[in-house]
Amino acid sequence: xxxxxxxVANGDKILELTxxxxxxxxxxxxxxxxxxxxxxxxxxxxxxxANLVLSIAGIIMTIPSIALFGILIPILSIINQGIGFLPAYxxxxxxxxxxxxxxxxxxxKGLDPNVRDAAIGMGMxxxxxxxxxxxxxxxxxxxxxxxxxVVLTIGIGAIAAYIGAGxxxxxxxxxxxxxxxxxxxxxxxSVAVLAIAFDYLLGYVQKKSAPRQQRKGLT
Amino acid sequence: xxxxxxxxxxxxxxxxxxxxVDDVTMHVEEGQICVFLGPSGCGxxxxxxxxxxxxxxxxxxxxxxxxxxxxxxxxxLRRSIGYVIQQVGLFPNMTIEQNVAxxxxxxxxxxxxxxxxxxxxxxxxxxxxxxxxxxxxxELSGGQQQxxxxxxxxxxxxxxxxxxxxxxxxxxxxxxRLQNEFLNIQKNVRKTILFVSHDIDEALKLGDTIAxxxxxxxxxxxxxxxxxxxxxxxxVEEFIGSERxxxxxxxxxxxxxxxxxxxxxxxxxxxxMQRSNTVDVQANLRTALSVVLSTPHGEAYVVxxxxxxxxxxxxxxxxxxxxxxxxxxxxx
Numbered sequence: 296x297x298x299x300x301x302x303v304a305n306g307d308k309i310l311e312l313t314x315x316x317x318x319x320x321x322x323x324x325x326x327x328x329x330x331x332x333x334x335x336x337x338x339x340x341x342x343x344x345a346n347l348v349l350s351i352a353g354i355i356m357t358i359p360s361i362a363l364f365g366i367l368i369p370i371l372s373i374i375n376q377g378i379g380f381l382p383a384y385x386x387x388x389x390x391x392x393x394x395x396x397x398x399x400x401x402x403x404k405g406l407d408p409n410v411r412d413a414a415i416g417m418g419m420x421x422x423x424x425x426x427x428x429x430x431x432x433x434x435x436x437x438x439x440x441x442x443x444x445v446v447l448t449i450g451i452g453a454i455a456a457y458i459g460a461g462x463x464x465x466x467x468x469x470x471x472x473x474x475x476x477x478x479x480x481x482x483x484x485s486v487a488v489l490a491i492a493f494d495y496l497l498g499y500v501q502k503k504s505a506p507r508q509q510r511k512g513l514t
Numbered sequence: 515x516x517x518x519x520x521x522x523x524x525x526x527x528x529x530x531x532x533x534x535v536d537d538v539t540m541h542v543e544e545g546q547i548c549v550f551l552g553p554s555g556c557g558x559x560x561x562x563x564x565x566x567x568x569x570x571x572x573x574x575x576x577x578x579x580x581x582x583x584x585x586x587x588x589x590x591l592r593r594s595i596g597y598v599i600q601q602v603g604l605f606p607n608m609t610i611e612q613n614v615a616x617x618x619x620x621x622x623x624x625x626x627x628x629x630x631x632x633x634x635x636x637x638x639x640x641x642x643x644x645x646x647x648x649x650x651x652x653e654l655s656g657g658q659q660q661x662x663x664x665x666x667x668x669x670x671x672x673x674x675x676x677x678x679x680x681x682x683x684x685x686x687x688x689x690x691r692l693q694n695e696f697l698n699i700q701k702n703v704r705k706t707i708l709f710v711s712h713d714i715d716e717a718l719k720l721g722d723t724i725a726x727x728x729x730x731x732x733x734x735x736x737x738x739x740x741x742x743x744x745x746x747x748x749x750v751e752e753f754i755g756s757e758r759x760x761x762x763x764x765x766x767x768x769x770x771x772x773x774x775x776x777x778x779x780x781x782x783x784x785x786x787m788q789r790s791n792t793v794d795v796q797a798n799l800r801t802a803l804s805v806v807l808s809t810p811h812g813e814a815y816v817v818x819x820x821x822x823x824x825x826x827x828x829x830x831x832x833x834x835x836x837x838x839x840x841x842x843x844x845x846x
Contacts, residue, residue, distance in 0.1 A: 413603030416568055416676075417617055417666075418593035427616075431607040 297477045298484075309463075309485060316462035316489065319455065320448045323384050327391030327444060332437060334392075335399025336425060345400060352393040360386065360451045364458045383452065383460030390451055391444035398440025402433030438501040442494060449490040453482070463489070515544040515706040516565065516674065521574035523560050523730075534560045536730035537574070542723070544673075547700060547707040549721035551714065551753070557730040558710050562676050565708065566595045578674060593617055596667030596675035596705070600682045602659045604651035610636075610662055611647045617670040635665040638699055657688040664696070668703065675707045681716070693719055714754060718742075718761055726750050739765055744843045763836065764800035768793060768816055768827065771802075771835045778816060778825030792817050795824060803832055 302309065338345040358366075367382035376382070406429055414424040430437075456464025466482025469475070523535040535557040542548040550558035563569040565576055567588040576583045583591055604613050611632050618628045636643035639661040651659055660680055667675055681689045681696075697720065700707065711717050717724050718738050725735040726749075734746040742762040745751040754761065772778055772795070792815040793805045806814045812829040 407601075407603070407606075409599060409601035409603040410605060412568070412599060413597065414605070416566060416592055416597035416599070418589050418591075418620060419616075420589055423620065428605050428607065432605075 298480055301477050301481050305481070309466075309481070312461065312463045312465055312482075313485060313489060316449070316452055316464075316486075319380065319383060319460060319462055320387065320445065320452050323387030323448055323452075324391050324441065324444050326384075327388045327395050328441060330388070331392050331395030331440075332399050335396040335437075336403055336430070338396070339400050339403035340421070349393075349397055349400065352396050355389050356393045360390070360454050361457070363389070364455065368458065378459040380460050382458055383455035386455070387448040387452060391448055394440040394443040394447065395437070396440075398443075399433065399437050402436030402440075403429055405436070406432055435501050435505040438497065438504060442497040442501065445493050445497060446490045449486060449493065453486045515546075515579060516542040516708065517575075517577040518561070519575045519577075521561065521564065521576055522572050523557070523564060523569065524572045533730045535564070535571075538727075538730075538732045539574075540725060540732060540735045542706060542708065544706050545704045546722040547709055547720055548723045548725060549717040550708060550710045550725050550727060551712065551717045551721075552727035552733075553712060553753075555729075556727040558725075558727050559678055560730075561727075562678055562708055562710050566592045566597060566676060568592075593620060593670060594672050594674070596669075596672045598660075598663050598667045598675065598677040598680045600679040602651075602656075602663040604659055604662060604666070606651055609648050609650060610654070611643075613651065613662060614666045614669055616666060621670055623670075631669060635668055638668070638702070639665045640695060641665075656684055657692060660684065660692060661695075664699070668699075668705075673706060675705045677707060677709045679710050679712070682711075682713075696720065714761065718765065726753060743840050758842070759836070760800050760803070762839070762842075763803065763832070764798045766799050766835075767795070768797055768799065768802050769795045771799060771827075771831060772816070772824070774835060774838050775831060778827060778831070780825060787815050787823060791815060792821075792823075793827065794819075799832065799835070802827060806832070 334348065338348050355363075363386045364382055367385055368377045371377050371382050371385075410428060410432070411424070414428050419427065452460075452462055453464035453467055456462055456468045463482050463485045466478050466485070470478030470480075470482060518538050518540050521535055521538045522533065525532045525534055538557075538561060550562060552558050560569055564571045565578065565583070567583060578586075578591070578595070604610075605616070608616075614632050614635060615628045618631060623631070632647075633643040636646065641658065641661055646654070646658075646662075651662070654662065660683075663680065667677075681692050684692065693716065709717075709720060711720075721738055723736060724738050724741050726733045726741070728749050734741055734750045739762065741750065742754060742758060742765070745754055745758075751758075791805070791809045791813070793802045795816050795818050797805075802814070802816075806812055806827055806829055814827050816824045816827050818824055
């Protein structure tokens, strides 16, 4: 009951923190899409590069988030942005790269080779083939990568509160340091609900975007 | 129309060189169907795919319409050559109409012209344009998909078509139907067609000329009766198979036999005319032979389009007809 009371009493503040959180994650994933999707398409045409890029993205993924924030703070301090939004944003963009690049790469690679053969044989340029055929067909799988990236960064974004980036992690970190369990719970539940809500929403977009034939197979 | 001169394709791997196509020289005339025939791995598909630059050639020259393909932009070359593959390769994200309209769109045709072309082509391949316009490839059967594949390849009215075992994945009944329709379409459009197949009967049915390949080398190239009557070497002979004579007579119709024999015996009156003992004058001799053999007396009525009897065909007539053909030569 204490939890319900907390939500009722702090509705405005929770909304504010949620919006901060969404802004951080939204900007980070949007940037990651702009970088990762073209990159994934590019490496799908350059096989030798693919392993290298996917390995690097994989290595970034294994760095604990606290450690990555720690690495970024001294670097960004040079331009007086050591704590706050910028290091958190950069870290989340980096973490989003693996699912987005990998899914884009796998999606393009996994297309029916006959479709590619027909497209080339009919005289499409590489750009036409990608835009008219391959990216539309790969879109559901790319979208699945975006979904993973969003859920992942909503979780990691909670930790960014420790370096002053705001968001729902503020409740968790402040609750822990003041031994206020209800506040920790409120923060954790909000983060979880946010993640589930976005996952559901993007799942819906993914399903709608799939060519009709593939829709049946998606969950 | 299409001229290959000393065309060679070498694949290099660390250990060895593989000559996928080995010094092929041949010329396919305009408006003809040339079937590239041979077992898998003989280089027929490689040669086909070199023609529209999907595979770069190692040496030699390929001319399409009098122009060496190296002097042509590959994108423009491919747009001027229809391309049909066994697995069809329709774009699953596009409707049937969009699929057929791909090349016209790339060439920047206006909408009205594309729409008219779509309707014309769908009628040509025997599909209702309006019924299929908004449907997607996965909603169609394999045979229907390949019809759309052929329509798509013909979309920009290319003078040359490359077809890589287009009917290979279809069941025998549908395959036969599509082969017949394909021949009818070709009568109207008169394209220069290179057609890859591993099936001698398909080659004899569709081809004007046949090129037989083995391990990258062109073993024999010629008109189909030439190949059947005078195979160049053991490999070709073996590939044609022991039914060589049957295959050879299948190139002729009952009408050809009647012309060469100067007529048939009149009706005998012994047997009543039935479905089972009549054969159409347009039927090929192999089919006719089968009908004759299945009748009790070894005789069958030949009828014209109006089902009017023209005479009686006997087993002996086949024998006499075969004697008028040039003798079979054997390589060894």
